[in-house]
Amino acid sequence: MPDISTAAENQVTLADMRYGEKGRIASIASQTAENDAGLAARLLELGIMEGAEIEALHRSPFGGDPMSVKVDRTIIALRRADAGTIIIERLNGN
Amino acid sequence: MNSALRLALVGNPNAGKSALFNALTGSRQKTGNYPGTTVERRAGRFQTQHGLEVNVVDLPGTYSLSATSPDQVVTREVVLGQRDSEPLPDVILCVVDATNLKLHLRLVLELKQLGRPMLIALNMIDLATRDKIDIDVDALESALGIPVIPTVAVRRSGVKELSVELSNHLNDLVEEAAKTKPLPAWQPQDLKSLQKEAGRIAKVATRSEGIEHVMTRRLDALFLHKIAGPVILFAMLFVMFQAVFAWAETPMEWIDMGIGALADWLIASLPDNALRSLLVDGVIAGVGSVVVFLPQILILFAFILALEASGYMARGAFLMDRIMASVGLNGRAFIPLLSSFACAIPGIMATRTIDNPRDRLTTIMIAPLMTCSARIPVYTLLIAAFIPNRAVGGVFNLQGMVLFALYLAGIVSALIVAGVLKRTVTKGASQSLLMELPKYQLPNLRDLVLGLYERVKIFIARAGKFILTTMIVLWVLASYPAAPADAALPDIYYSYAGQIGRVLEILFAPIGFTWEIAISLVPGMAAREVFVGALGTVYALSGSEDQIATSLVSRLQNAWSLPTALAVMAWYVYAPQCLATLAVAKRETNSWGWMFFMAGYLTAIAYLAAGITYWTATAIIG
Numbered sequence: 053m054p055d056i057s058t059a060a061e062n063q064v065t066l067a068d069m070r071y072g073e074k075g076r077i078a079s080i081a082s083q084t085a086e087n088d089a090g091l092a093a094r095l096l097e098l099g100i101m102e103g104a105e106i107e108a109l110h111r112s113p114f115g116g117d118p119m120s121v122k123v124d125r126t127i128i129a130l131r132r133a134d135a136g137t138i139i140i141e142r143l144n145g146n
Numbered sequence: 147m148n149s150a151l152r153l154a155l156v157g158n159p160n161a162g163k164s165a166l167f168n169a170l171t172g173s174r175q176k177t178g179n180y181p182g183t184t185v186e187r188r189a190g191r192f193q194t195q196h197g198l199e200v201n202v203v204d205l206p207g208t209y210s211l212s213a214t215s216p217d218q219v220v221t222r223e224v225v226l227g228q229r230d231s232e233p234l235p236d237v238i239l240c241v242v243d244a245t246n247l248k249l250h251l252r253l254v255l256e257l258k259q260l261g262r263p264m265l266i267a268l269n270m271i272d273l274a275t276r277d278k279i280d281i282d283v284d285a286l287e288s289a290l291g292i293p294v295i296p297t298v299a300v301r302r303s304g305v306k307e308l309s310v311e312l313s314n315h316l317n318d319l320v321e322e323a324a325k326t327k328p329l330p331a332w333q334p335q336d337l338k339s340l341q342k343e344a345g346r347i348a349k350v351a352t353r354s355e356g357i358e359h360v361m362t363r364r365l366d367a368l369f370l371h372k373i374a375g376p377v378i379l380f381a382m383l384f385v386m387f388q389a390v391f392a393w394a395e396t397p398m399e400w401i402d403m404g405i406g407a408l409a410d411w412l413i414a415s416l417p418d419n420a421l422r423s424l425l426v427d428g429v430i431a432g433v434g435s436v437v438v439f440l441p442q443i444l445i446l447f448a449f450i451l452a453l454e455a456s457g458y459m460a461r462g463a464f465l466m467d468r469i470m471a472s473v474g475l476n477g478r479a480f481i482p483l484l485s486s487f488a489c490a491i492p493g494i495m496a497t498r499t500i501d502n503p504r505d506r507l508t509t510i511m512i513a514p515l516m517t518c519s520a521r522i523p524v525y526t527l528l529i530a531a532f533i534p535n536r537a538v539g540g541v542f543n544l545q546g547m548v549l550f551a552l553y554l555a556g557i558v559s560a561l562i563v564a565g566v567l568k569r570t571v572t573k574g575a576s577q578s579l580l581m582e583l584p585k586y587q588l589p590n591l592r593d594l595v596l597g598l599y600e601r602v603k604i605f606i607a608r609a610g611k612f613i614l615t616t617m618i619v620l621w622v623l624a625s626y627p628a629a630p631a632d633a634a635l636p637d638i639y640y641s642y643a644g645q646i647g648r649v650l651e652i653l654f655a656p657i658g659f660t661w662e663i664a665i666s667l668v669p670g671m672a673a674r675e676v677f678v679g680a681l682g683t684v685y686a687l688s689g690s691e692d693q694i695a696t697s698l699v700s701r702l703q704n705a706w707s708l709p710t711a712l713a714v715m716a717w718y719v720y721a722p723q724c725l726a727t728l729a730v731a732k733r734e735t736n737s738w739g740w741m742f743f744m745a746g747y748l749t750a751i752a753y754l755a756a757g758i759t760y761w762t763a764t765a766i767i768g
Binding site for chain 2: 102
């Protein structure tokens, strides 16, 4: 496992991860203008929070949005705009 | 209330809670609403091995007690004893998915803080075993300090065990429940620290992490595939519609014959008076016009329930999200809109799964634009009369293409209207898609049958009751006052309905509608297909609906111009000619204002669309 604290160049947003890439959630940006209020709370309800392991899975055939991700054993569908607020520390290299 | 123990089922969505509820109560359950809400209340009874009567309530699934959607608020209020209509449950049975322990344990911890008597059903233990997940039930019990019962809700054997275990524990818990002090004021809890604690407990209790759900990964690779995904979705929808229309045809004919036989029997056995007319033309014709759609609704619901139970429906919402997003909705609106193709009533009822109130309202407003099955008799009549049955480009049939165009007009209009509404009256941040894609499972037959039975019961009760009342009112309007003895025109012309129709004719003349059409629109308010029967009455035809339709074809060909026929078709794409839909819209939005808004905007578009069609067609044909 890479050293999380120093691998800043190894950080991407969830929206930029490709199928099968795994990582650990480093931080979740506070809501942006595009996102509805309470997004963080709704993400948290589904177990998306700092420290959780996450794997990027499928993208919608229509414009690649939304995407599906796996957190622990839960598969979650979310839009790219929301995925863009989630910063990931890659686990399996680039 | 009697002395039976009150048990509340609480759990995350997809924990298999409803399957467990069905297994415990069987057919001893009833569905209603929580007073003052549109949230469905499912309650039932069963008896434990020790002869203890238990009243179970299946609370709406929720990830957390601090969730904010209307149904999840109900769950919180019930477990806190804050709903006046619902006494505080004696015991909470929290249903946990054994294959997703970490996430589901968080709700357990949240509930535990309430200090109420509690049990845990460690559900889907069979699936956990298949995925080689090994859970130490004793360790879980001692870490939580709550009794844990492994269950397999979809199998009878698994439930028997649960029933025995429940029985053992409940006897102890009855005493505990009696002693429990009132609840302290509830505070939303820090989900992050609870989540960490849940993760820690899950780790302690899990001997082997197991492998991932291979079937789900494989099926997602297929169903969410760039090309195969959309192809399968549309193939699935095609098969579904094919089934709704093809398979339902024969049973619908039987029902029709049955209703006809009943009417004939009444005609033969009662004297020719107003009562007979009320029963035959009002009650039987009215209720019959709804009941005849039952086969279609059953088939459609069977598909929808199976797709939902299998986990596929969430994938459908995933695939459709992009299209829905373009008009400001999200993928979740896909399911209610799909139901609306059979009938807008269950479609509007299905909008309850949409959390965001504005998105839900928008979806309700556009649901009637999906071409429901009640429009089919009108469309087929007019197409048969006015559209030549000839091939186009060697492959397509012109009549079929017109029918398809009418469906398409509804869908495209719905998207446009949604887009306009989201920018005006239902303006505001729309909720983006964020939902769990549950693991794939084989639907359980018992749950399907129970679900089907519940929905059909609701449909008949709501639509039937409403149609019955309106049909009686419309019968009065169409029957009184009686025609003069030397009447030259059909009786209905002289009735109140006829008088209303003649006033309407002034409004409808510019868009090419004749007085016959205007009059038929009045009884046609009850339900769209009644328009066909009403036309039959106006053109003084008698016989069964089929006979009327056949002879109407030639009659209409002589009486109407092509622009008029096209205008009527355009009218039917939009017109809110279904009082039952309006009644459900009123109920679900809890607002007369929104109901009138729906009726108003649909009528306005219908008038414009019919007008434009009529004027354009007249200009072209001359």
